Amino acid sequence: MNNLWLKEYIAWIGLHRDQRNQWKWTDGSLDSWNNWAVNEPNPSDDCAVVNYNNKTFYGASCDGYSFFICENYFTSISNKYTFIPESKTWNEAQRYCQNKMRFLADFNYFNPSTVVDQDFPVWIGLRRDGGSWSWSSGFSDYKSWNPGEPSNSGDCVSITSLTKRMTTQNCDAHYPFICMWENLFLVKENKSWEEALEYCRGLTSTTNLRFDLPSVEPGEQHMYVMTKIIEANSDEVWTGLRFLAGEWLWVNGEKVLYAGLPDYPALEQHCGAISKSISDSLEARDCLERKNFLCYIF
Structure with missing residues (x-):
């Protein structure tokens, strides 16, 4: 911010x-x-x-x-x-x-x-829905509210342009806004790993973008993915990790950098998922289990 x-x-x-x-x-x-x-x-x-x-x-x-x-x-x-x-x-x-x-x-x-610097409101993707706060994409711990906020003056949130303080506003107000390029999104539907793969690859766009189950690297990228899956309806979320021909592979061809994956997983545990409660590893799971999943754009 x-x-x-x-x-x-x-x-x-x-x-x-x-x-x-x-x-x-x-x-x-x-x-x-x-x-x-x-x-x-x-x-x-x-x-x-x-x-x-x-x-x-x-x-x-x-x-x-x-x-x-x-x-x-x-x-x-x-x-x-x-x-x-x-x-x-x-x-x-x-x-x-x-x-x-x-x-x-x-x-x-x-x-x-x-015409000098001014501290004015700018829309961000946080709003109140049914008494709880949710972001339009993913999750954030940013809580830099103005004094006295959040109030009941509105259900949408702006930040001030200079001080970056959050304020509730009437959602019908007209303010500048921030857009972000987002190439990773959560699908809150429970599917098997194969069904999730077909779902992502079957998506289309007007700009000829392609979609797939994502690869994830340890460290900052994994931490970023954790902010995406916090709102999943399942405890674990499918990724593009698959055990094939005796080794773990990402379906998009990226190299697997995680340690701790089983060298010889059980026959039914040949697909990789990320747990909402474990912050630094991938889990080998039965590919027929039904979970939410991530798709990414490339």
């Missing part, structure tokens, strides 16, 4: 296109700053945001959701702009600022130092 860089954001400003196809600020003045990014704005965009990374303006649909910056004309320069970490449409943001005796920020004299 600490390695995630989450500082990037966009925020509504008071720049919009009027009925004459002119870009104006909320005070009615024409855009004279011309701080647009390359090839911006698009003809279909009628409102503008400022981007944290390059401090330039981008066109956007006014019906989209974004954070926004309010401006108070009647305060000192140091307190002139206020970042609001709530996602709203451009019109909603404009009304919010007006109700607070402010306006959406007019940057006719834009200073890039105005």
